[in-house]
Amino acid sequence: MPLVKTPKPTWSQKLKRFFMIDLIKGLGLTLKYNIGAITDKDSVAGKGIYTEQYPKVRPDVAPRFHGAPRLNMDPETHDTLCIACNLCAIACPEDCIDVIAMDVEIIVAGKPRRKKVLDEFIFDTSRCMFCALCQEACPTACLELTQEFELATYSRAGFVWNREMLEQGRETVKYTS
Amino acid sequence: MLLLGPVNVLNDLLLRFFSQETINFFIWPLIQIGLVVTLVALWVAYATYLERKISAFMQARLGPMRVGPWGLLQPIADGLKLLTKEDFIPEKADRWIFFFAPYIAVASAFIVFSVVPFGPDWAVIADVNIGLLLVLAVSSVGVLALILAGWSSNSKYALLGGLRSSAQMVSYEVAMGLSLIGALMFARTLSLSGIVGAQGSDSIWFILYQPAGFMLFLISGIAENNRAPFDLPEAESELVAGFHTEYSGMRWSLFFMAEYAAMVVVSAVAATVYLGGWYFPFVYRLETAGYHNLYVIVSLLVFLVKVSIILYIYFWLRWTLPRFRYDQLMDIGWKWLIPSALINIALSAIAIFLVQALNGYRGMRTIESLDRGLNLTATGKGIMIVIGFAGVFIIAALLARINWRSRDFNLKTQRRNIRLVNLPKGKPAVSVSEV
Amino acid sequence: MHQVEIATTQETLLDSPEMVLNMGPQHPSTHGVLRVVLRLDGETVIDLDCDIGYLHRGMEKIAENRMYTMIAPYWDRLDYIAAVSNGLVWVETVEQMMGLAVPPRAHYLRTILTEFNRIASHLLWLATHALDIGAITVLLWALREREEILKIFERQFGARLTCHAWRVGGMPNDAYDDFEKDVRQFANNFPKRLDEYETVLSENRIWLSRTVGIGVISAADAIAIGLSGPSLRGSGVPWDVRKSRPYAAYADVDFDVPLGENGDTYDRYLVRLEEMRQSRRIILQALENLPDGPVNAKLPKVVKPPVGDYYHSIEGPKGEIGCYLVSDGTAQPYRVRVRPPSFINLQALKQMCVGHLVADVVAIIGTLDIVLGEIDR
Incomplete structure (x- = not known):
């Protein structure tokens, strides 16, 4: 032309x-x-x-990677680190975290006191955009986005993680061949 | 001899039911056809595998790796997948034409193999004395399939693809046919076995006499097969998938097979006409030593290697070059290839005339004999080769001059450079005239 | 979906019947879900109209209901190819409105990483543009280099594509340990890779014939339409936000701005290739002068810009990304408006395409470098 x-x-x-x-x-x-x-x-x-032959060779994921969420536990006592402060739920732009707390009575220095502890923690990974704002909001480094990246499930309900899944991790099949 | 043992046994077995003539003219060809169709289908399937592997390597990838070792079973897995897929027909499509178009494509591509000489003696199905003409005629039927497929799909993309393919194949067929004539002048026969024989008896490949013809044939062959960079009928980034947009499942794969089979055909014809077919120096010594079948098989392998080399060139071009535009494609066909082919014919005629005229001039001997084609002496061959290679540049120069004012592909268009300007910082908008 | 009207602007050749071709939204080379309705005479484009909105997510409206700190990850999803630049325009708007002093180290890191994002975006543009024109191999070569950049992003930000790279007031993390090594390794290899692309494309006669003289737009027209970025500089208009209104650390680095001459597809191609080289230059300079110190400014507990409105723009890979922010003094913005470069660049499509062939439409959409996430928002 x-x-x-x-x-x-x-x-x-x-x-x-x-x-x-x-x-x-x-x-x-x-x-x-x-x-x-x-x-x-x-x-x-x-x-x-x-x-990279993916299922055969696993990729090395960066330490800062924002992947599947996890609720960390105290390595010694195996109690949850979560203090049910709800800061993560407030920080979440997508509103996909629900922190359900319950009050328990404990004895501190001989006096009965009410304390808020974690009862249930709902994390909806289908709505999560892995921005890591919740991780940054957590004062006790309890909620953490890990290097786990295989989040697919067969149903929509499977994307909603409860406290047990968040603490123990979800069972996934790791294909190696 | 060991190889032909079972064949003799089979022949004896058949003799109980049929006469030797029936066996020679009916049964053996049928067996040959069955063998060739099976092997060619396998070859086509593995050509897709090779293409995927080679393209992957050129792109620093691995290609298919998961099915079988190094993905060797991938074509079979693909075939199975395509067989089990839904054979979808659009509601408004012309059903019957939509049904039959893929078969026409495949048939026209496979029929050509009947005259391709895979090797000497029993390795050719039919040694027709107009073999080359048959190749050109039958492969041009293939365009019908593309037009019908494009039209019957009742889709605008498919229609555009069909239109493009018809224009493209019709115009490149001319160039393809014309580019072969130079080689035919040396061979003096249209029989493909005869052409191989002519090169064998002269101990030369016609690519040396006809480098320009070979290049022209290859280019127009690529265009004829709708391969990149001439893959306009199915240009995936423009026309989605061109004429086979609406096809799915096995019907689509028939088109795919036809494309690869046509590619193998053009490679085979190019190898036969320009690279000496199954002829290779010193292989005939096996024949003189008495190993007839070994000779045939080695020749067959030689032929396969030659075809594979040309196939590699196909893949190589596809994965390197960008795609032409439709009008540029027509430009190349009519402004470059057809005139080149015509000039090539003229040059070949001049070369033959010159060699004949020089025979006997000041004691020069250029022609050995004229009994079987054109048998030249070393001097004659030298003259021919020099003219052949000079011809490439003569043709290119002539056409560059003729097409000097053409829209594209002239010598004028060059890489441009851009200006680098260090704009002042913090100064808002600079007017166009300032820089 | 609104009715697309196409006016006949040109006499057809020899009364041949016209054909209306619906290109997209499902088409391999409309770069997403763009729908282009073409009126064709044979294969020549007489008229065209774009239909957009298939990817509308209401980003600006969403932003009105989120706190200032929460909006940055959404901004990544505007132009997901250049998430880092998009995030930067948001945080810088908020910071400048609040008058926050961001530490210099954060500024330098922002410069380095947005330039990386520019290279990544241009590489993806090169890959898809070459693919549209048929050079498939360049696609994978370009994506290979982009992968290196994405690895740096993954190590730095924790995500590869929509990184959520910045926070109001600075960065979430300082540069990771091997940052400098990775950057230098990339900068070493990258010019050789660019030369390879040039070997295959720049001089190739098919590439030249497909791009030279295609989609020409004059400087005056480009300014009138409001083009920005490489599409504008391809027409020879010297306009670069990095130069005219330096942000981040661009005032401290030295670089050239490539300018085209004819405003055709080939010029824009060359401009983008040269921009990648200049980006590498910026990255190396910024890395050389990278100051020490914190990467975060001291932030109030709740980010609340003062009442008022503010406009800030940066030079994104595709053009000038702007952000207009109206604050009513609460923790959520009153109104946010994005100046999307792709959307405005797309307006030139009709002017560029009419008179060309269908194949050129594909090349021109490629050269405009649009991202539908940003057009539809």
Whole structure:
């Protein structure tokens, strides 16, 4: 289309075009890649094949990755770290966290006191957008988005995680072949 | 000899029921056809596998890896999947034409294999003396399938694809036929076995005499098969899937098979006409040593290797080059390929005339004999090869001059460069005229 | 869905019947769910109209019902290819409205990471643009480099695509341990990869014939329509928000702005390729001068910008992303309006396409580099 100005070509440019150097260079590059893939060598990055064979080879997920949620427990007493403060539910933009607390009577220094403890924790992963605002809001580092990324289930109900799932983790089949 | 043992036994068995003539002219061809169809279908299936692997390697990927070792069973898995898929027919489609279009495509692609000489002697089904003509004629029926498929789908994308394919295949068929004529002038026969024989008896491949013809044939062959960069009828980014947009399941895979089979056909014809077919230097010594069947089988393998090389070029081009636009495709066909083919014919004629005229000039001997085609001496071959390779540049130069003012693909269009401007910081909008 | 009206603007050739072709919303190369209704004469486009809104999620309305700190992850979903830049425009608007002083280290990290996002976005553009024109191999090569950037994002932000990269007042985390090593490794390899793309495309005669002179838009028209970003600079208009209204640390880095000449698809292609090189330059400079210190400003307990309105814009990969914010003094914005570059760039489609072939429409949609998430919001 002669709609745009084209600069006057030099002789070397004309000759290059005449001998189809442009096409030959491109074909040479793909051939180089083909040979590089077979020998798994590449001049730039050192490897010729970039495929990760996913179920066979597990990807290494970054430590900061925002994946499946988890409620951490005290490693010694195995009590939940959650103090039912509801900050995560307030911070959540999608409103997908429900913290259900209950009052229990405990004896502190000989006197009966009421304390709010966690009863049930509902986390709707189908609505979660993994922004990690809840994780940042948690004062006790209890709620954490882990490196687990396989969240698919067969039903919508399966996306709603309760306290047990959040604490123990969900059982998933890990395909390895 | 061991290889033909079972064959002799089978022949004896058949002799109990049929006469030797019936066996020779009816039974053996049927067995050959069955074998060829099976093997070609397998070959086509594995051509898809190869294409996927090669494209993957060119893109720094692995390609199919999950079905069987290195994904070797992938074509079979694909076939099974396609067989079990729903064969969907659009409501407003022309049912019968929609039904039959894929069969026409496959049939026209597979019939051509009847005359392709896979090897000497028993490795060719029918040695028709107009083999090449049959190849061109039958493969051009394939365009009918695409038009019918595009029209009967009752979809605008399919219709556009069908229209494109008809225009494209009709115009590239001309270039394809014309580009072969140069080689036929040397072979002096239309029989494909005859062409191989002509190259064998002259101990040369016609690609050396006809490099321009080979390139033209290859390019127009790619276009004829609707392969990238000429894959406009099915240009997936423009027309979704072109003429087979509405096809699914096995009918779609028939189109797919037809495409690959047609690709193998063009590669086979190119190998036969330009790369000497099953002929390879020194292989005939097996024949003279008495190993006839071994000779046939080695020749067959030689042929397969040659076809595979041309197939690789197909894949290679597809995964490197961008796609042409429809008008550019027509430009290339009519402004470049057909004139090139015509000039090539003229040059070949001049070359043959020159070699004949030089025979006997100042004691030069260029022609060995004229009994079987054109048998040249080393001098004659040298002249021919020089003219052939010079011809490539002569043709390119002539056409570059003729097409100097053409819209695309002239020598004028070049890579442009852009300006780099260090704009001042913090200064709002600079007017266009300032820079 | 509104009725699409198409006016006949041009005489058809020899009274041939016209055909109305519905391209999209399910079409491989409308880059999402764009519906383009084409009036064709043969394969020549006489007229076209765009139908958008298939991906409308009401982002601006959602923002009216969220606290200021909660809106940033939604902004990632506008232009999900350039989530980092989109997030930046939101947090910077809020910060500037509140008069927060963001520490310099955060500014530098923001510069580095938004430039990475620009490269990632341009790589995806290159991949899909090449795919539209038929060079399939470039798709996977470009995505391979994008993968390296996404890995850096994953390590830094915890997510690959919609990163939720910034918080009002700074960043959620400081740079991770191997950050500098990863960045330098990428910066080392990247120019060679760009040269590879250029080998396959820039000089290729098919690529030239598919892009030179296609979708021409003059500088005056581009300004009139309101194009921004590489689409505008391809027409030769020297406008770059990074230069004219420097934000983050752009005032401290030195870089050039590539300008096209003819405003065709090829110019825009070259401009974007050059922008990737310049982005690498910016990244290396910012990494060299990366100051130490905190990455977060001291934030009040509840983010409440003062009553008033404010407009702030940054140079996103696709053009000028702007954010107009009206605050009534509460913890939730009164009204938020996004200036979406893709939406405004899309308006040039008709002017660019009429008279070209169907295949060029695909190339032009590719060269405008639209993202439907941002157009429909």
